[in-house]
Amino acid sequence: MSDHTHAAPKRSGLWDWLTTVDHKKIGILYLLAGGIFFLFGGVEALLIRLQLLYPEQQVVGADTFNQLITMHGTTMIFLAVMPVIFGFMNAIVPLQIGARDVAFPFVNALGFWLFFFGGLLLNTSWLLGGAPNMGWTAYATLASNPKFTGLGADFYVLGLQIAGLGTLLGGINFLVTIINMRAPGMTFMRMPLFTWTSFVTSALILFAFPALTVGLVFLMFDRLFGANFFNPDAGGNVLIWEHIFWIFGHPEVYILILPAFGIISEIVSTFSKKRLFGYSSMVFATILIGFLGFMVWVHHMFTSGLGPIANTLFGIATMLIAVPTGIKIFNWLFTMWGGHIRFTTANLFAVGFIPTFTIGGMTGVMLANPAADYQYHDTYFVVAHFHYVIVGGLVFGLMGGLYYWWPKIFGKFLNETIGKWNFWTFFIGFHLTFFPQHFLGLMGMPRRVFTYLKGQDLELGNFISSIGVLGMAIGTILLFINIFVAAKSAKRAPADPWDGRTLEWAIPSPAPEYNFAQTPLVRGLDALWTEKMAGNKGMTPAEPLGSIHMPSPSFIPFVMSVGLFIAGYGFMYASTWGTYIVGIIGLVITLFCMLLRSLYDDHGYHIEPDEIEEKGVKA
Amino acid sequence: MAAHANQDMTQRKPKIKKEGAKRHLVAFAASIILTILAFVAVAYDVVPAGFTVPFIIFLAIVQAFFQLYVWMHLDQKGHEFPRVGIYAGIFVIAFMIFTFVYWVW
The missing domain is CATH 1.20.5 (Single alpha-helices involved in coiled-coils or other helix-helix interfaces)
Structure with a gap:
């Protein structure tokens, strides 16, 4: 240990953020990047609804509309909500399990930068000849046709490939962190539910993302190197893409929703001042949902002619998922039952989540019936369904999480008055936007069409829907105003502003870089609440105050990701052998960074007890 | 602190059975034999036609388990x-x- 430096490297400003390996700072970076992409996706949604405001409009035109729906879906799923989920996982999970950092801080930073540059690559397509226009599922009939997609699909393939690598790294990192770095006494059945759902989500990422990677590699070879995986004329099969995409894509929706379930569980329990009802059944339901999530992908393909046996079995498997999800809904209701409920903004989002998500789940069971699905398929009914689960479920959960954990992450409060306006405008706007779409779908309006005709009774529903989207836009703007107000306010958040139950509220807000001056001893579920009930002021330490080992910041993850970013453009624009040089340079940069990382040992540094005491922690 | 950290590390390491090289040598030899069997099955018609592919896939699965259990200590x-x-x-x-x-x- 003698080769450790004993002083923290001094870095500040932009350089600090570009080189950080601190999970709390990476969490903030994820939230920031996710927030920016969320705005991009939101503006695309506004344009979509503007185009559909009246029948037979020509606001953006058909091809731009295709690009808008594709980029709206892709951006929201891969570049907005995934990073915000990872932001929360980074900022909160290590605190909830009493760890000082994640298992692989370097890999963590690499995961963020890969996601960021992948997303950037995808979004530069707007400026470089047109965004992808084949729908966010990129079905190969369109996606492998260069005449239809132009360069757009290349941006999709390479951007998602790079971003997907980052996500895969992040998932592996959190699996290892949660398995290996729990504080003494933090057994699996004492882990807070957000940690549990993050754990199951990470496992799903580990199993699901390789399928996407393989599918994207096939598509990349078809498009860039003239392969024929999806070319029926040469013995390929377009249906293979649909299978591969949904083998990834269905677990992906559970990757998205499970952390929201976790956030809701934390919020409902804290603001009802009660232990989560049926904790062990919640854990069981989470695992079961994760497991069943892999068994249902064919329900996205009921109408592609797979036969009655496959359709029936996958329909039944899909309906089965309603059982563990129902367990969760009832557990939240029973947690609130008889609780001392406080309707803070976070809890409003949680309470708004429950009925909204239940509606989305109910339409999901309707869609799971293959015979009925022939009617719903590719209509606005499907659009309404998945926006009810993804916006009404996931985005409500994430916004609730923002209001709940903002004090812990930034040390300041989001304003509650603006917050309540944020909730109500967003909530009402959301239902106005998507509730009529159920009926538009049942009346036969197909999804992904850029306009509709007069006199088919579709005008009113579309008009209400387009007005409702303003409510969501106002809600989002209020959220950003609130963030600005919070940044300017002088009011500091205390360590435990909500009378919290879990370990993250036992340490100062924002958490110091080493999280816990002394690793805490966990003595029950809801670790902090257990101590409060025992009459203790804080956690009992599990170790004496000693010097704390910290990882050194590194610029390598950033450069490594830039290498792949350059390689992406290089391969996209390469046509003859000579022009592959740019792509090869990019790959060489990345490989050189890997070599550098492997050869250069950096053992990190130590924070000594006297430094910790200066910062106000008693030994 | 240093002593404490070291102690902590040894506690968290998985317990490793000390058995010597015998198991590894047996597994190594078995893997070689299985590989030779696979080559023989493909090169000479000793296995009924149509069964060749399932047969070598089966051998591959056995080898994968050797790899996981013996060399990567999964047991x-x-x-x-x-x-x-x-x-x-x-x-x-x-x-x-x-x-x-x-x-x-």
């Missing part, structure tokens, strides 16, 4: 999570192959 204590992960992964992939072969194609 030792402290490897419960890798085991769960690998079995879950095998189950998911087997389910998908089964589905593709019997239901959807």
Whole structure:
């Protein structure tokens, strides 16, 4: 240990953020990047609804509309909500399990930068000849046709490939962190539910993302190197893409929703001042949902002619998922039952989540019936369904999480008055936007069409829907105003502003870089609440105050990701052998960074007890 | 602190059985023999035609388990999570192959 430096490297400003390996700072970076992409996706949604405001409009035109729906879906799923989920996982999970950092801080930073540059690559397509226009599922009939997609699909393939690598790294990192770095006494059945759902989500990422990677590699070879995986004329099969995409894509929706379930569980329990009802059944339901999530992908393909046996079995498997999800809904209701409920903004989002998500789940069971699905398929009914689960479920959960954990992450409060306006405008706007779409779908309006005709009774529903989207836009703007107000306010958040139950509220807000001056001893579920009930002021330490080992910041993850970013453009624009040089340079940069990382040992540094005491922690 | 940290590290390491090289040598020899069998099966018509591919896939699975259990210590204590992960992964992939072969194609 003698080769450790004993002083923290001094870095500040932009350089600090570009080189950080601190999970709390990476969490903030994820939230920031996710927030920016969320705005991009939101503006695309506004344009979509503007185009559909009246029948037979020509606001953006058909091809731009295709690009808008594709980029709206892709951006929201891969570049907005995934990073915000990872932001929360980074900022909160290590605190909830009493760890000082994640298992692989370097890999963590690499995961963020890969996601960021992948997303950037995808979004530069707007400026470089047109965004992808084949729908966010990129079905190969369109996606492998260069005449239809132009360069757009290349941006999709390479951007998602790079971003997907980052996500895969992040998932592996959190699996290892949660398995290996729990504080003494933090057994699996004492882990807070957000940690549990993050754990199951990470496992799903580990199993699901390789399928996407393989599918994207096939598509990349078809498009860039003239392969024929999806070319029926040469013995390929377009249906293979649909299978591969949904083998990834269905677990992906559970990757998205499970952390929201976790956030809701934390919020409902804290603001009802009660232990989560049926904790062990919640854990069981989470695992079961994760497991069943892999068994249902064919329900996205009921109408592609797979036969009655496959359709029936996958329909039944899909309906089965309603059982563990129902367990969760009832557990939240029973947690609130008889609780001392406080309707803070976070809890409003949680309470708004429950009925909204239940509606989305109910339409999901309707869609799971293959015979009925022939009617719903590719209509606005499907659009309404998945926006009810993804916006009404996931985005409500994430916004609730923002209001709940903002004090812990930034040390300041989001304003509650603006917050309540944020909730109500967003909530009402959301239902106005998507509730009529159920009926538009049942009346036969197909999804992904850029306009509709007069006199088919579709005008009113579309008009209400387009007005409702303003409510969501106002809600989002209020959220950003609130963030600005919070940044300017002088009011500091205390360590435990909500009378919290879990370990993250036992340490100062924002958490110091080493999280816990002394690793805490966990003595029950809801670790902090257990101590409060025992009459203790804080956690009992599990170790004496000693010097704390910290990882050194590194610029390598950033450069490594830039290498792949350059390689992406290089391969996209390469046509003859000579022009592959740019792509090869990019790959060489990345490989050189890997070599550098492997050869250069950096053992990190130590924070000594006297430094910790200066910062106000008693030994 | 240094002593404390070291102690902490040894506690968390999985317990490794000290058995010597015998198991590894046996597994190594078995792997070589299995590989030779696979080559023989393909090069000479000793296995009935049509059974060759299933046969060598079976050999490959046996070798994969040698790799995991003998060389990567999956059988030792402290490897419960890798085991769960690998079995879950095998189950998911087997389910998908089964589905593709019997239901959807």
